[in-house]
Amino acid sequence: MKEAYYFSHDTNARNDEKILCLRADYGITGYGAFWILIEMMFENQDTQLSHKHVKGIAYSLNMEVELLTNIINSCVEYGLFVSDGDNFWSESLRTRKGTYINKREKKVEAGLKSAEARRLKALENSEQTSNFAEQDSNLAQTNGNYAKALLEQNSNTSDVMFEQNLNSVSTELNSEPTKSNKLKEIKVKEKEIFNSSPPKSEISEEGKEYANFFKGLLPPTQKVTEADLKNWADTFDKLVRIDKRSRDEVYQVTEWARKDSFWGEQGNFLSACKLRNKSKDGVLYYDMFLQKFKQRSKSNGTSQGQQVQRPDWVKAKE
Structure with missing residues (x-):
């Protein structure tokens, strides 16, 4: 099935002097045959028809071969068509088809550029998503190392504090071992030492x-x-x-x-x-x-x- 195309068609073409001559000779039949031939030319890649194929064209239009041949010859005579003896075509149609093809190619090119831009944008978004995932992974690893270092630091700090407080308790026990109130204070102090938690890290x-x-x-x-x-x-x-x-x-x-x-x-x-x-x-x-x-x-x-x-x-x- 051939692709359907659109080409411009002047709305007052019926009043063109060349068309009027054709209509005067063949009436509406000649006018209709002219436009059918134009459509067939447009569908062909070379925008022309062969004189050898007039018989087949007449058969497809249910027309007498002689009548269609006379209409084509009249179109050539009146300047509606151009013939080189083997083929005939319309110069006006070729110009309009060239304009149509140029516009279509520009639309195709614009569509390809738009598709490429969308592809690059999607690729960029994909790379950004990958970078975000990589950043999250690095951040998690960094936070883990930081937490480990913080625990070691707090552990060392706690050990020093514990040792200092324990030495203080021992000194107090040796200096006043017989005073019950002092022993109670020391026990409370020991409880505070063992129940104390490492200091929390804060943002500087x-x-x-x-x-x-x-x-x-x-x-x-x-x-x-x-x-x-x-x-x-x-x-x-x-x-x-x-x-x-x-x-x-x-x-x-x-x-x-x-x-x-x-x-x-x-x-x-x-x-x-x-x-x-x-x-x-x-x-x-x-x-x-x-x-x-x-x-x-x-x-x-x-x-x-x-x-x-x-x-x-x-x-x-x-």
């Missing part, structure tokens, strides 16, 4: 200041929750305490990354937690930012942008 004030500093680097429309601030403060504490990064370096690298055209302006660095996450190559984003910060500082200086007031203790070290 420096971490809180850094979290607010990072918030100030974000666009005003960026939503920031209390949980975000807590996580950013915790990230700063870990960078300084566990990763042994200098405080002023953390501030400088953070400020550069947030003002960088790719990481900051395009929204690729909206959480300070990213600093302790790893890229696909297994490199900490902090180290990646630090390297680029140092390179650009040597050549062009840090990128210019919104000025953010940093804590005095940080500026004093710069």
Whole structure:
């Protein structure tokens, strides 16, 4: 089954001088045959019909071969068709079909570009989802290591406190072993020692200041929750305490990354937690930012942008 096409057709074509001559010779039969031949030409790839096939065309139209042949010859005579002796065609139709094909090709090209854009967008979303999963895994591992270190630290602290308090109890027992009221106080003290729990770790004030500093680097429309601030403060504490990064370096690298055209302006660095996450190559984003910060500082200086007031203790070290 052939594909159905649309081509333009002037609504006043019946009043064209050439058409009027054709109608005068053959009436509505000639006019109808003309448009049927036009449709058949349009369906052919070369937009023409062969004189050898007129017999078959006449049969399909239930017309006499002689009548259809005379109509075709009259169309050539009046300038409606062009003939080279073997084939006949319409120059006007070829022009209109060329315009139609160009428009169709442009639509196809636009459709392909749109499909490619959707494919790339879906691929980007898939990569972002994979990155988020990787970040969650790294964060869980980091939190596990941090919790282990914290328990060891608290355990050591508790052992020291316990030993100090136990020595105090022993001294008090040796100095006043006969006083019952003193013994009662010592027993109460012993109970407090054994029932005491390790001190809980809290976010430092420096971490809180850094979290607010990072918030100030974000666009005003960026939503920031209390949980975000807590996580950013915790990230700063870990960078300084566990990763042994200098405080002023953390501030400088953070400020550069947030003002960088790719990481900051395009929204690729909206959480300070990213600093302790790893890229696909297994490199900490902090180290990646630090390297680029140092390179650009040597050549062009840090990128210019919104000025953010940093804590005095940080500026004093710069």
